[in-house]
Amino acid sequence: MTDSADNKIDYSKTLNLPQTDFPMRAGLPKKEPEIIERWNEMNLYKSLREDAKGREKFVLHDGPPYANGNLHIGHALNKTLKDVITRSFQMRGYDSNYVPGWDCHGLPIEWKIEEQYRGKGKNKDEVPINEFRQECRDFAAHWVGVQSEEFLRLGITGDFENPYLTMNFDSEAIIAGELMKFAKSGQLYRGSKPIMWSVVEQTALAEAEIEYEMYESDTVWVKFPIAKGPDHLKGASIVIWTTTPWTMPANRCVCYSKKVSYGLYEVTVAENEFGPQPGDRSIFADSLVGECAEKAKVEMKRVGDVSVDDLKGMVLDHPLKGMGVDGYQFKVPMLHGDHVTEDAGTGFVHTAPGHGRDDFENWVAKRAEIEALGIDSSIPFCVADDGTYTDDAPGFPDVKVIDEKGKKGKANQAVITALIGQNNLFARGRVKHEYPHSWRSKKPIIFRNTPQWFVYMDKDGVCEKGTLRNTALAAIEETRFVPALGKNRLRGMIEGRPDWVLSRQRAWGVPISVFRNEETGQVIPGPEFDKSDELSQRIVEAFKKEGADAWYAEGAKKRFLDGIVDNQEQWTKVNDILDVWFDSGSTHAFCLEQREDLKWPADLYLEGSDQHRGWFHSSLLESSGTRGRAPYDAVLTHGFVMAEDGTKMSKSKGNVVTPQEVISQSGADILRLWVASSDYSEDLRLGKTILQTNIDSYRKLRNTLRWMLGTLSHDEGEEVALADMPELERLMLHRIWELDKLVNSNYDSFDFKRITRSLLDFMVLELSAFYFDVRKDALYCDGPSSVRRKAALQVVGHLFDRLVTWMAPILPFTMEETWLSRYPDAKSVHFEQFRSCPDEWRDDALATKWKKVRQVRRVVTGALEIERREKRIGSSLEAAPVVYINNDELNTAINGLDMEEICITSDIEISVGTAPDGAFTLDDVAGVAVVPQLAKGEKCARSWRVTTDVGADPEFPEVSARDAKVLQELKLLGKL
């Protein structure tokens, strides 16, 4: 130590002050990419796999995000949760492999390509389908690349070099194979359903392709003569109201509601000579009859009640029954419908099951009831692709509902004329209302019955537990749900759902690779076809080699059917594609089952709560239908990310937070800390304030680790046995032991916020504010031979190793940086396992005792605070208070302890007995009173403690006896 000019020693140079290059400020946005680069260089993912070879597998199966557009905050939340789980299981001793996946087929990508076409003035229909498909494929591939990079930037670890894609040839082959399993087991059937159809584009449209615009519709009030009903209603009619007169030929029933009050009304005065005339009797909802009378320009009086019992079982004639064509002679039943309201109309709802969603659903739900009445429940196909009536709507040949330009056709007028001819038109009018239009052509669309492919939910004998529904419900019971409420939600949906529609009339997807016999309706592969396996295999093999494009290639039909069927002419190759939910529902088949490094079923599926209707749902159905159980043992759901006020993020409100901006401004670890400290079982909130809270937490955490690093930079000396350690060290080991249990069990139950909270609180309350604060004197000032110092260093080392590994799954970047700072030769913290904590560390009695010690300490600190307020002291080392203890328990607790060390004062006098008046007390610590006093003696120039033995060693006159001894020791070692 160099003496300065005035011959004074710089004692700070003789201390073991913290020394570290580990920066206080993280600079994560810059630092994190460097760490990623390091991981890439060592190929961290592959090394981890090799490292974990042979260990028990833990498989979290990735739900595939859709491959279009950049990541949003929801993706970040989802993938971070997955990553925390993957990493924590890896560090807890499993081989925890994670294979990311992407959903690549489907509508949104088709739109984008079509949009590009329109920009170039091209038309999708003029492009060969496989050319179009290739462009979709390229588009998806591009976004897989972009998202992959973004996920990696978030610190996600996984097999990003070999992800699974639904559009990989192998995937497409197996998806088709899965579909054919449904076909072969007799679970697949061809039915029909009304869908939104654009006549102009001659294409089906999805909900998202629809926009609502004002539109003027023709409206009609139509009489349905009662054919069978109670006597007092004989000769009367039920009147319905509709804004789509063209759907009258497709009418199959009329719905009423139990909640509506109906009456029988008779016309008393009629303004016109046409339409309803005096004496005509009809039934209306009492609340709506006035408006109806007005529209028909008549006056009516109520002549009787109509009860629900009167309506139940009633049968009507079709209003076009008498128009002289074959086809309207069927019976029209009255059915109850929950969708019937008194908002508008007549209180009765005209039901054309082929042209409306409610209509269809109510009709299908009541199928048994309808059949029991001896009525055919099949749904007619009344309108063709081009908007023209078909033979299923007899009497209107060549009449169009909508023409090729999107203009109204003659259908409404023709129907109205026919109704007038039958004297069944009660009134007519026009109404302007919101009506669905194609967002592309801006032309009105129609609901139109079309053939679709379904899977039976309730067909018996085709599935493990009889029906698919029962099989799936049983599978739900076998699954663990986190949080538990998810089970009810999924169960409710499976219980109530209709048959599963698989088909889409689209181009970018896996085809429904079956053939249908147009005459017999037989489908192959199928249950009664002996070459099903051969056919199925042939298709799968082709798809594996060429992708699903093989289905659309020239000569595909011949290629697949040669030698399979005798007369290929009879068979039609189905051109529909599979709904993308079937693709993703099959990931377990083409990813989990196929990859050697994974397993089936997965330990865990993890997605947002919307996936109860999505991926959890379709995976469950797919797997139940083909394998009789769920493809997962457990399902974890998380909520959605909201803005700070709890409402949805929206561009217009300007409260959208993107992962990209958080990462570039604060770093991925900040985002990850936010995830790990939030309650993901509900919706989570994110905004400026919340981000700042996490930044602050991060700083505290980082600084605490930094201090440990600095402290640990000094020689730890030889190991101190547990029994030789001071109580304070043993207390900390006990706490580590407790935290070890807490951390492990909460990683196991996926409760990360508990881990984060506990560790942060521990670092703040017990380390920074207590243990470290107390031990600074020993760590900085004690000499190399001090057992106290060696023990403390050892404990800090234990703390460091555990805290850093425990937090590595949550903060992979920072913990890597921290770990490498202490262990520069280590490969990566991510190869570490959570260190075990010996049971010898546990000491409950000691913990109880020290709770009491800290109570006494609180009183001392409280008393010193007053002194500080009054400017009598600054540092607590200036004080040497007297502690009066009048409490046996507390007295026993502190007996034999260096209370001045624990309270960080220069001296403490313990006095058993009553305190003088005016001594400082705390309400909640009975029997402890403190009288503050200034420490006697001089301030030691080295330790800053005020002692009476400063100058005891004439060689070091400025320091206390303890410090002089240390200096002598250092001198002996040649370190001075």
Add this chain to the structure above:
RNA sequence: GGGCUGGUAGCUCAGCUGGUUAGAGCGCACGACUGAUAAUCGUGAGGUCGGAGGUUCGAGUCCUCCUCGGCCCA
């Protein structure tokens, strides 16, 4: 409109089967230290537990209604 679900200090979270004056960390204010220093330590102020009824000796915790929000349907 229906199903499921949530609303505890400025922020994030604890509060088990109903039981003393509702807790913690952060933030904030004030103070101390200047050997964790754009750090560290201490003290303090913040809540009619979304609102209103009800059950109970007693409710943040149970029931009903209302309100605001979320997901999924319609």
